[in-house]
Amino acid sequence: GAVVSQHPSWVICKSGTSVKIECRSLDFQATTMFWYRQFPKQSLMLMATSNEGSKATYEQGVEKDKFLINHASLTLSTLTVTSAHPEDSSFYICSARGWGETQYFGPGTRLLVL
Amino acid sequence: GENVEQHPSTLSVQEGDSAVIKCTYSDSASNYFPWYKQELGKRPQLIIDIRSNVGEKKDQRIAVTLNKTAKHFSLHITETQPEDSAVYFCAAHRGSTLGRLYFGRGTQLTVWP
Numbered sequence: 140g141a142v143v144s145q146h147p148s149w150v151i152c153k154s155g156t157s158v159k160i161e162c163r164s165l166d167f168q169a170t171t172m173f174w175y176r177q178f179p180k181q182s183l184m185l186m187a188t189s190n191e192g193s194k195a196t197y198e199q200g201v202e203k204d205k206f207l208i209n210h211a212s213l214t215l216s217t218l219t220v221t222s223a224h225p226e227d228s229s230f231y232i233c234s235a236r237g238w239g240e241t242q243y244f245g246p247g248t249r250l251l252v253l
Numbered sequence: 254g255e256n257v258e259q260h261p262s263t264l265s266v267q268e269g270d271s272a273v274i275k276c277t278y279s280d281s282a283s284n285y286f287p288w289y290k291q292e293l294g295k296r297p298q299l300i301i302d303i304r305s306n307v308g309e310k311k312d313q314r315i316a317v318t319l320n321k322t323a324k325h326f327s328l329h330i331t332e333t334q335p336e337d338s339a340v341y342f343c344a345a346h347r348g349s350t351l352g353r354l355y356f357g358r359g360t361q362l363t364v365w366p
Contacts, residue, residue, distance in 0.1 A: 171352055182342060182358045183297070232296060240285040240346050242354060244296040 142166050143235045145245030152223055153253055160218045160248045162233030169235035172216035173242065174208060177230045189216050223252045255280040257345050259357025266333050267365055274360045276343035277325040285346035286319060286326050287354070292339045300341075301328070333364045 142165040152158050162172055171190050175183040187203075189195040189210035197203045205227075207219040216235075220227055228251050234242040256279040266272050278286075284305040289297035303310045303317045303326065310317050314333075319326040330337055340361050344354040 173353065180361075182356050185353060188353055236352055240352060241287065241299060241302065242352075243299070244289075246296045247294075 141237075141241070141243045143169075143233065143243045143245040145233055145248055147248060148246060149249040149251075151251045151253065154224050155222055158220045158223055158250060160220075160231055160233075160250075162216045162218070162235065162245050164214045164235040164237075164243075167235075167237045168213040169216070169237060170213070171236045172210055173234045173236070174206070174216075174218050175232045175234065177232060177247075179230075183232065186218075220250065223250070225252045228252045255283055255345055255347055255355040257343060257355045257357045259343050259360060261360060262358065263361045263363075265363045265365065268333060268335060270333055272328075272330045272333050272337070272362055272364075274328045274341055274343070274362070275325060276327070276345075276357050277323075278345040278355070279324065280345070280347055281321075281324065283345040283347050283355075286317070287344050287346070288317060288328050289342045289344065290339045291342065291359075297342060330362075333362075335364050335366050338362055338364045 144163045146161045174186045186201045187195045187197045189208050191210050191213050195208035210216040230247050232247040233245045236242045259276045287302035290300045291297040301315050301317050303319050314331045316329040340359045342359050343357040
């Protein structure tokens with residue numbers, strides 16, 4: 140149990156385009172979902188926390204207009220990187236939490252902006 | 254906010270030896286401490302966790318100890334195997350409704366055959 144999927148697993152796009160990443164909890168209801176960014180050989184950097192049906196809480200320094208988060212249901216959250224630029228290239232990982240404290244991670248999405 | 258420090262950043266051991274990774278945290282309100290293993294290019298996977306009302310927890314070759322007074326917790330891996338090679342992250346949870354985790358910087362463990 141506690142499986143989290145993420146789609147797509149990798150995406151290459153041109154500078155200026157928008158990219159949407161989906162995160163789904165497959166076998167449990169996620170009361171909270173988290174979006175992280177990870178640079179090579181570095182730790183997980185929390186970008187935002189989202190609860191179903193409410194606005195996401197962004198970490199300091201993360202542009203909410205740049206990284207749009209929607210948590211429309213208890214099993215789906217989406218992250219849209221708007222007007223992507225090469226500096227947005229990174230590994231984006233979501234995690235989901237049910238009623239306990241444990242977070243389960245998705246497989247990640249590797250984004251390359253040309 | 255919470256601050257989690259993790260040491261060492263890299264650790265190399267011979268197969269069969271033990272490995273110990275240590276973390277400290279700053280917020281005494283933190284009450285849940287998971288450890289994640291991340292292989293290259295893959296998702297972090299929970300390997301063990303401990304809550305603040307417990308001092309030690311063991312699962313086969315993996316154990317975690319927690320010292321609430323000193324605000325530190327450690328991961329112990331015994332009889333290491335090459336497949337244990339990965340990056341290990343410790344984390345602390347403050348118990349708020351948002352439930353965010355504060356991660357350490359990670360430890361690259363390499364187990365040589």
